[in-house]
Amino acid sequence: MGIKIHATPDPGTAGMLGDGLDDEYNRADINAQADGYQRVKGYISINDLFAKIQAALITNPNDCLEIIEINAHGNPGICNGFTAQNIASFGSQLATWHQATRLCDVVSIYFTGCNTGVRIAGTESLAQALSRLTPTEAGGNVRINVYGSVGYISGSHMHGDAQTVVGATVHGNYFAPYPSTTDSQGTNHPGSTAATGAASYRGYREGRPI
Numbered sequence: 001m002g003i004k005i006h007a008t009p010d011p012g013t014a015g016m017l018g019d020g021l022d023d024e025y026n027r028a029d030i031n032a033q034a035d036g037y038q039r040v041k042g043y044i045s046i047n048d049l050f051a052k053i054q055a056a057l058i059t060n061p062n063d064c065l066e067i068i069e070i071n072a073h074g075n076p077g078i079c080n081g082f083t084a085q086n087i088a089s090f091g092s093q094l095a096t097w098h099q100a101t102r103l104c105d106v107v108s109i110y111f112t113g114c115n116t117g118v119r120i121a122g123t124e125s126l127a128q129a130l131s132r133l134t135p136t137e138a139g140g141n142v143r144i145n146v147y148g149s150v151g152y153i154s155g156s157h158m159h160g161d162a163q164t165v166v167g168a169t170v171h172g173n174y175f176a177p178y179p180s181t182t183d184s185q186g187t188n189h190p191g192s193t194a195a196t197g198a199a200s201y202r203g204y205r206e207g208r209p210i
Contacts, residue, residue, distance in 0.1 A: 002066025002104050006158045007040040016081050017073035035158050046081045050093050057102050064104040069157050074113020076120045091133025098135045107144045110157045117148025117202035118178050119189040131204035147201035151192040162200035166192045
């Protein structure tokens, strides 16, 4: 049986980007069990997040990890406390869990933060960056799919009501859309996009779109 995790940080911890999302987190508390998820919440660091997920795995020794959804503020290079500079720690932790045979054959990771699947200024998105750092199908017989949002997002994958918009106004402050970009091979990468449901996320496996 697959373990599904919906993770949210302590809203008051600086750098974890959970502030202002209390209503969403309270809704997750109420509905997670009915949606088949376990709540991992209130963590104050990336290491604390990993420890809390590890505790969930220990509590369910016969089950494998199937889904992790991280719900926090974000942008193309940041979600929760994860950044382009430290995302390798997530890949290393996934490898550790895989070596302990705690990952399902197919694992899905969702960065439910704004624009986490959008590429900017020649730099791959956080979702794509993590996908390059995960255990591989050829090397470990595991498929890890990493999803980032295609715009400013509300709702979540867990609830099945994810929705993105091109630009957003929050507390009177306007956040402009990220523009489309073209890479050195001439490939166009969309900027912030409006979408609903599964289309609110862009997926990657081993650095490639899926």
